[in-house]
Amino acid sequence: MLLLVAGTMTVLIVRNLFVATMLLGIVSFTMALIFVSLDAVDVAFTEAAVGAGISTVLYIGTLAMVGAQEKEKKTIAIGPLIICLAVGATLFYATYEMPAYGRATNPVQTHVAPRYIQDSPTEIGVPNMVTSVLASYRGYDTFGETTVIFTAGIGVMLILRQRRRRKQEEDEEEEEELRSSTSGSLTGLGSDHDLVPHVVAKLLIPFILVFALYVQFHGDYGPGGGFQAGVIFAAGFILYALVFGIDFARAVLDGKLVLFLMAAGVLLYGGVGIASMILGGAFLDYNLLADDAVHGQHLGILLIELGVGITVTAAMLSIFYAFVGRADIDIEQGD
Amino acid sequence: MFSEHFNYWVFIILLMLGLFTVMSRSNLIKKMIGLSLFQISVFLFYISMGKVTGGTAPIVVETLGNASEPVYSNPLPHVLILTAIVVGIATTALGLSLVVRIKETFGTVDEDEILALEEDS
């Protein structure tokens, strides 16, 4: 199974950009499969949702604006090759010092993990240890990561929102003419023959959204949680925007509202922390949120997962809007 | 011997491929793809460190009476990688948006051409 991945990677190096994107999707699928076989269900969940779905869409969105041809270059870059081989050889040598794979006595397994595994069911009362570690023991980390996502969402928006300057290269204009002469824009309503995807998407979207909510709130008991649910929720909307056109999606969830939600998620997370501070504990100490410690932990995890979910949804959507909206601007000016 | 380190070797191969792509390709999007590969290889490394042979996913199962307590894989790497994936996609999006801007300003996404343009101006 691992050989599959290696094979895919080799291919990834050689072909043109578009093909590389497709292959990246395939690699992502295979990778998630490997994660499942390595018992990392939550990670596989995220990888599947993010790698195969969202990142493909983003790469495609970029390619639509940039063009997919890579210049042919015959020379093999010798310098980087040597560096790579050197790094690889060093690491390869280092693996002989690594403890054998999968043994329970490895240093990684004996440090803090036993505590998480043994105590989290009684301390937190949540069956999914990944969730309890994520949201409770390492709540600070997760808060930081949510903020990073928030910042990235804002950054993409700022970079892509700016009006483009009038300085245009000739070939670029040609490209735009080509695009505007084709039957519609990337985000337009599509041709009449899109009936089947329309109907099917209309049928499926409500279920996708409900499923996202299920993932969000079932995250305590099974694989799932805020990050995954956020991505799935965003994916539902992206499907809607893809099939019906971005204007419809904007009508449902406005760009400003998305921004607001993005901030609201982070604020909810921070708010939980501050609330526990007000109640006399440390930042993000959920034990005090309810009368009983386990109950408080439950409530806290639920709330911050919700915050994470909202932020991730909104950030993904705003990134998607920014990319696709950019393509729209291009086309208007090309007319 | 072979099976004990196999995962690590695959990780190294992937890492080398990713690194090579980043360093040798002049196309910026290709560089981003190489970066993603690099990321994925690191994820694989972490997750294979957390695996315990014969273990099961770190979600508590109800054990019935005399059944022995199951072995769980290490949940900590899972947590780290889970967040890393989402952060990774966010940073990738940021990088791609920068690529789009570069394309608009310079009219190309090829690193060598951009450098040449810079020198001209």
Added chain:
Amino acid sequence: MIIYAVVAIAILVSIAMALARAILGPTSYDRILSANAIGTKTVLLIAVLGFLNGRPDFLDLALVYSLMNFIGTLAVLKYFKFGTLRGRLSASEKKS
């Protein structure tokens, strides 16, 4: 139990074949098709693996996979229909 393993191996072989098509495939559509097929087979493999390991409660994953597969394929096709890659495609058509 053996049956699960047998089916899992069959799925793996099938994935390998689809992968070969993705590598060889003369047109980009072939590659999309094989990516889609690999996605479907991954869904199957996850379900079978879940039963093989005796913890069949991870089917949420399979659902997410099929969803993402669908979205990815649609996005790519949308790009192909209205994007700018048409010139290249006719070039590869000549080859076939």
Added chain:
Amino acid sequence: MIDLLLDVGTWILLIFGGVLLLITGFGLLRLPDLYSRIHAGGMADTLATFLIFTGLALQSGFTLVTVKLVLVIVFVFFTSPTSSYALAHASFVAGLKPDLKSYRDRDEEDE
């Protein structure tokens, strides 16, 4: 008795599914042009999914797992043909013609 019956049913369904999957793989690899490959990848796959998941559902009894299996089946039944259709349509619009020549060649060989 019923257990045995269910087991046998599972075996049969899973084996059929596995064989179909192998056929899909061969089809993807060996068929001459895109449109025939879509047949292999789109149709046989869906049936194989149905068979295998039904087989698994027989094993799991009446639980949440079964419900999820049924959900996945329904989902795949909707999405897989849709994406096959969209793929075929997109490639046709883009002007990729079916590779009739290879069929004709083969027919001539047969004669």
